[in-house]
Amino acid sequence: MTTNEPGWELYRSFLGVLREGSLSGAARALGVAQPTIGRHVQALEEALGVALFTRSQLGLKPTEAALALAPYAQSLADTSAALLRAASGQGPGVRGAVRVSASDVVGAEVLLPILATLRRTYPQLVVELVLTNRVEDLLKREADIAVRMLKPTQAALVARRVGTIEVGLHAHRDYLDTFGKPANWDDLASHSVIGFDTETAYTRSFAKVLGPLRRKSFALRTDSDLAQLAAIRAGFGIGACQVGLARRDAALVRVLPKQFALAFDTWLTMHEDLRDSPSCKAVFDALHAGLATYVGKR
Amino acid sequence: MTTNEPGWELYRSFLGVLREGSLSGAARALGVAQPTIGRHVQALEEALGVALFTRSQLGLKPTEAALALAPYAQSLADTSAALLRAASGQGPGVRGAVRVSASDVVGAEVLLPILATLRRTYPQLVVELVLTNRVEDLLKREADIAVRMLKPTQAALVARRVGTIEVGLHAHRDYLDTFGKPANWDDLASHSVIGFDTETAYTRSFAKVLGPLRRKSFALRTDSDLAQLAAIRAGFGIGACQVGLARRDAALVRVLPKQFALAFDTWLTMHEDLRDSPSCKAVFDALHAGLATYVGKR
DNA sequence: CAGAGACTATACGTTTTCGTATGACGACTA
DNA sequence: TAGTCGTCATACGAAAACGTATAGTCTCTG
Numbered sequence: 001m002t003t004n005e006p007g008w009e010l011y012r013s014f015l016g017v018l019r020e021g022s023l024s025g026a027a028r029a030l031g032v033a034q035p036t037i038g039r040h041v042q043a044l045e046e047a048l049g050v051a052l053f054t055r056s057q058l059g060l061k062p063t064e065a066a067l068a069l070a071p072y073a074q075s076l077a078d079t080s081a082a083l084l085r086a087a088s089g090q091g092p093g094v095r096g097a098v099r100v101s102a103s104d105v106v107g108a109e110v111l112l113p114i115l116a117t118l119r120r121t122y123p124q125l126v127v128e129l130v131l132t133n134r135v136e137d138l139l140k141r142e143a144d145i146a147v148r149m150l151k152p153t154q155a156a157l158v159a160r161r162v163g164t165i166e167v168g169l170h171a172h173r174d175y176l177d178t179f180g181k182p183a184n185w186d187d188l189a190s191h192s193v194i195g196f197d198t199e200t201a202y203t204r205s206f207a208k209v210l211g212p213l214r215r216k217s218f219a220l221r222t223d224s225d226l227a228q229l230a231a232i233r234a235g236f237g238i239g240a241c242q243v244g245l246a247r248r249d250a251a252l253v254r255v256l257p258k259q260f261a262l263a264f265d266t267w268l269t270m271h272e273d274l275r276d277s278p279s280c281k282a283v284f285d286a287l288h289a290g291l292a293t294y295v296g297k298r
Numbered sequence: 299m300t301t302n303e304p305g306w307e308l309y310r311s312f313l314g315v316l317r318e319g320s321l322s323g324a325a326r327a328l329g330v331a332q333p334t335i336g337r338h339v340q341a342l343e344e345a346l347g348v349a350l351f352t353r354s355q356l357g358l359k360p361t362e363a364a365l366a367l368a369p370y371a372q373s374l375a376d377t378s379a380a381l382l383r384a385a386s387g388q389g390p391g392v393r394g395a396v397r398v399s400a401s402d403v404v405g406a407e408v409l410l411p412i413l414a415t416l417r418r419t420y421p422q423l424v425v426e427l428v429l430t431n432r433v434e435d436l437l438k439r440e441a442d443i444a445v446r447m448l449k450p451t452q453a454a455l456v457a458r459r460v461g462t463i464e465v466g467l468h469a470h471r472d473y474l475d476t477f478g479k480p481a482n483w484d485d486l487a488s489h490s491v492i493g494f495d496t497e498t499a500y501t502r503s504f505a506k507v508l509g510p511l512r513r514k515s516f517a518l519r520t521d522s523d524l525a526q527l528a529a530i531r532a533g534f535g536i537g538a539c540q541v542g543l544a545r546r547d548a549a550l551v552r553v554l555p556k557q558f559a560l561a562f563d564t565w566l567t568m569h570e571d572l573r574d575s576p577s578c579k580a581v582f583d584a585l586h587a588g589l590a591t592y593v594g595k596r
Numbered sequence: 597c598a599g600a601g602a603c604t605a606t607a608c609g610t611t612t613t614c615g616t617a618t619g620a621c622g623a624c625t626a
Numbered sequence: 627t628a629g630t631c632g633t634c635a636t637a638c639g640a641a642a643a644c645g646t647a648t649a650g651t652c653t654c655t656g
Contacts, residue, residue: 005378008306024603033645038604048385057603057652065388071571072381076374080303083370087346090363139437141373153453273369322633331615336634355622355633 006047008080011073013040014052018070022059075140082141088126089279095124098283101143104131105225109245111147114290118283125279133225138271144280145287149264158270160288163295166243167262169255172235176253182238185212185259192219192237194228209262244294266295304345306378309371311338312350316368320357373438380439386424387577393422396581399441402429403523404463407543409445412588416581423577431523436569442578443585447562456568458586461593464541465560467553470533474551480536483510483557490517490535492526507560542592564593 016026017037027034041060045052048069053060062070082099089096102111107129115127135150136142138157152159175192182188195218196203203210215221220231220239232239238255240262246252268288274280314324315335325332339358343350346367351358360368379397386394400409405427413425433448434440436455450457473490480486493516494501501508513519518529518537530537536553538560544550566586572578 005310005382008309011306011381012303022603034603035605035646036644039643048382048388050385050388055604057650059603065385068388068574069381069384072377072384075377076381079370079373079377083309083367083374084303084346086367086370087348087363090346090348090366155451276366320633332634333616333636334614337613353634355620357633 004047006044008076010040010044010047011076013037014044014066015070015073015077017041017053017060018062018066078141082144085128085144086277089277092278093124094122094279094282096279097126097128098145098279099128099130099143100145100147100283100287101130101132101136102147103133103149103225105229105242105245106147107131108226109229109242110291110294111287114286115283118286122279122282125282127283138269141271144274145268145270145284147287147291148267148269151265151267152269156272158272158275158284160268160284162266162268162288162291165264165266165295167240167264168243168246168257169238169260170232170241170246170252171238171255172233173251173253175235175237176255181253182255184256188212188238188256189217193217194220194222194231194237194239197221197223206262209260211259266291302345304342306374308338308342308345309374311335312342312364313368313371313375315339315351315358316360316364316371376439380442383426383442384575387575390576391422392420392577392580394577395424395426396443396577397426397428397441398443398445398581398585399428399430399434400445401431401447401523403527403540403543404445405429406524407527407540408589408592409585412584413581416584420577420580423580425581436567439569442572443566443568443582445585445589446565446567449563449565450567454570456570456573456582458566458582460564460566460586460589463562463564463593465538465562466541466544466555467536467558468530468539468544468550469536469553470531471549471551473533473535474553479551480553483554486510486536486554487515491515492518492520492529492535492537495519495521504560507558509557564589 012030013026013032013036016030017023020026020029023037023041024034027037030037041052050065050069051063052066052069053062085097085099087096089098100107100111100115108131111129115129119125119127130136130143135148136146138144138146138152139154149165151161179191180187182191189212193213195213195215197215199215219237220228222228222231225241228239229241229245231237232241232252233249240260241252243254246254268284268291270280270284310328311324311330311334314328315321318324318327321335321339322332325335328335339350348363348367349361350364350367351360383395383397387396388394398405398409398413406429409427413427417423417425428434428441433446434444436442436444436450437452447463449459477489478485480489487510491511493511493513495513497513517535518526520526520529523539526537527539527543529535530539530550531547538558539550541552544552566582566589568578568582
């Protein structure tokens with residue numbers, strides 16, 4: 001029993017079991033045999049001197065220690081992935097993989113057109129697009145570049161403001177032709193309103209701006225901003241979306257512009273170590289230019 | 299040749315070669331055979347698709363790509379070490395390894411007595427003491443707890459102010475009995491002054507306080523604060539050290555207290571994730587209490 | 597209550613990886 | 627100029643890890 005450092009495969013298997021909940025599931029997910037995962041977990045437990053799972057015939061339940069150590073293992077996986085991305089970007093010119101994080105609606109509607117033209121100029125560029133509302137941690141290398149609605153507080157990050165994104169109520173012209181255009185808050189009572197499904201601290205912070213728009217008054221409830229946008233386009237009813245997106249589609253009409261208006265400062269952030277990477281810098285600059293023209297259309 | 303993720307041993311060997319400058323040296327340092335290191339480097343180069351070293355018979359020279367990827371690999375090693383520490387601290391009570399970073403003088407003279415008594419109450423506690431003036435990055439898990447002279451700016455860190463450490467000029471009584479006690483700056487010209495060896499931006503920032511104390515006027519030049527303290531104690535001459543340390547030794551006398559006085563705000567910092575760790579919390583609290591009584595003796 | 601499905605644990609042959617021994621080449625020194 | 631020390635590269639036997647096959651156990655369901 002020497003001071004044998006656990007191999008990196010052990011942590012990968014550990015994370016797999018943690019995610020899948022069983023040795024067999026992790027084996028399937030990782031593409032290895034089930035006894036291998038079992039050996040890895042056992043070896044890791046012996047190396048760390050800590051019990052990680054309580055074994056049973058319908059799966060493995062993680063212990064407290066396993067949950068405490070999971071963030072470290074996840075950080076290992078993230079860093080390893082970031083290293084591979086950095087390696088793929090080595091060499092002259094813009095090449096390799098760059099990981100971009102953004103909210104789903106911004107990513108799908110705004111970023112993708114920008115990235116499409118960018119890739120036409122740099123065919124060897126690969127983009128990993130992570131669309132989630134969860135704020136990913138650039139310091140933990142979960143992504144290389146992030147588009148956020150918040151000003152980043154952490155040091156060691158390159159932050160650049162791209163402007164203000166405005167959000168307003170919109171509806172399809174066909175819908176308004178049928179049900180009429182509301183002139184004030186009260187008119188909304190007779191309309192189909194599209195809104196969120198679960199109340200969060202974030203949505204509650206907008207209580208004043210939302211006016212009478214509460215969860216119980218929504219005709220369609222979904223937490224997917226992308227689905228809300230699709231619902232507006234489909235003529236389901238009245239919902240909130242970015243003004244810049246609505247401008248692109250002549251069939252979308254803004255509703256109650258004076259009563260409902262939200263403005264979000266938007267920032268582009270990158271780890272400062274990636275300044276020297278030509279690939280990351282190219283993506284960063286292209287996103288900044290594209291987002292600037294997007295928020296400028298107002 | 300699939301998309302095989304490089305094993306963690308490959309990165310360890312990579313870092314070893316980077317540090318030692320040769321396959322043989324890395325093999326000695328890591329306790330493995332030389333062909334193993336060679337195979338690891340070759341496998342890593344194939345997996346990443348990047349040349350990492352230019353081979354020659356008197357060693358391996360890292361390429362630009364290797365230098366660019368080195369921080370990532372180092373981060374992997376740091377995180378792995380932090381995971382092992384966290385694992386050693388699992389279980390009830392205060393146990394396992396806690397890594398503390400501080401300057402060498404504070405570490406050797408102030409922290410060690412505190413840690414000695416702490417270990418008497420917690421025999422299963424292991425302390426890793428990293429003494430360096432380089433500011434280690436707690437976010438990168440290079441250490442668990444740090445004693446710094448600067449207020450930490452980064453978020454995600456638990457920071458607690460312990461007070462002000464005062465630095466003044468001191469000399470041994472025997473020295474002053476022989477050469478006399480200086481009454482003003484000009485008297486120092488006939489004395490043996492102990493000071494730094496290399497000028498840095500840090501030392502230059504104290505130019506006003508240092509008065510006529512310049513490098514060329516030093517009789518002993520060393521960048522080791524610990525050596526400077528030992529020189530003062532040995533009666534070599536007049537040098538700067540913490541007032542709190544001089545108070546402990548009746549033989550040390552303060553010199554020119556009105557002309558020379560530096561005050562450093564001192565902070566104790568810890569990663570906020572470690573709040574839940576009983577071991578880290580115990581060390582943190584003990585250091586805070588010990589440092590508070592130390593800076594209180596004034 | 598019987599049988600299917602899902603899971604973990606064990607046995608054994610195969611593949612991969614490691615360590616030892618050795619060779620080849622260059623730099624420094626007497 | 628010959629010898630010594632350092633380095634990297636190669637060959638082969640030993641050890642460790644992996645995958646396949648199988649046994650054993652529990653839950654759920656008809």
